Amino acid sequence: MTATVPDAATIRNALQEAHTQFKDVADGQNASYIPYLANVPSSLFGLAVTTVDGKIFEAGDTRYEFAIESISKVFSLALVMEEMGPEDLRAKVGADPTGLPFNSVVAIELHNGKPLTPLVNAGAMATVSLVKAATPNERWQKLLTMCSRFAGRQLSLNQEVYKSEAASNFHNRAIAWLLYSYGTMYSDPIETCDVYTKQCSIGITTADLATMGATLAADGLNPVTRSRVLNSDNVPHILAEMTMEGLYTSSGDWAYEVGLPGKSGVGGGLLAVAPGVLAISSFSPPLDPVGNSVRGMQAIKYIAAKLKLNVYLNEAACVVA
Ligand code: GLN
DSSP, X not given: OOOSOOOHHHHHHHHHHHHHHHTTOOOOBOOOSSXXXXXXOTTOOEEEEEETTSOEEEEESTTOOEEOGGGHHHHHHHHHHHHHOHHHHHHHTOSSOOSSXXXXXXXXXXXXXXXXXXXXXXXXXXXXXXXOOSSHXXXXXXXXXXXXXXXXXXXXXXXXXXXXXXXXOHHHHHHHHHHHHHTOOOSOHHHHHHHHHHHHTEEEOHHHHHHHHHHHXXXXXXXXXXXXXSOGGGHHHHHHHHHHHTTGGGHHHHHHHTOSOEEEOTTSEEEEEETTTEEEEEEOOOBOTTSOBHHHHHHHHHHHHHTXXXXXXXXXXXXHO
């Protein structure tokens, strides 16, 4: 991977080219199991980059607020890792891929109630249940504050998304009770599921998402606000989790093709982090059957290749050869 931030024109061109090339891709479908998401215009398409020196580049619909959904799992993971330390969290939740869909009950049963990763629904709810708080509202406020610090602005709950998801999240409630039955849910299951549903309903823009990722690329320092959001020692653990499970059962293919830690959400957001350099974000609602944004994956793959950001690629060796 290149170790330096590419120049502004190179980033701007890569974003624009990707936007032009993939904006008419018609594959995939909006998530429909959360009624609100089914009605978000499928043609919306935004791409953004935030660099570790705090510059933001955008193409397309980058100021439309969409539901963060599963991308929020990265930030609940960050909060709890900060609070209890990586090893305690890993012992309780795990740091391995499940090899099964993000809402799998089978994965829980196969591992005696251990979710394996904070980046699937079960692991995210177990992680949320570990946030140190006296009340569910305090737990929610801490999560919202953490996401806001990553984004560099005060984020808020999208009430419509929340209402839609809270009225239809029966499967997640079942997961919460299943974890509870195994002793791997550390607060009231239904209250925890509700806080998790709220964290998934936070509204973000594509530009916010790029800055959230750039905070990880910059070792935990938000490069736009210049404030430290998390301990730099925790960042590699979070990026490792993203590599293993960030795109669910497509995480291996994503590592093979793109070579960057990533995270998707069923709201259509997708994030990729190039450590020490920048983060790329995209928003496009139609998803593949795994739950990853179709245009987003194509566009980020294109941009990462253009900017030579694969972490497994030794750019120096390529130049010498
Ligand atoms: N809120 C969604 C759920 O719990 C998040 C899933 C996702 O984005 N993959 O199902």
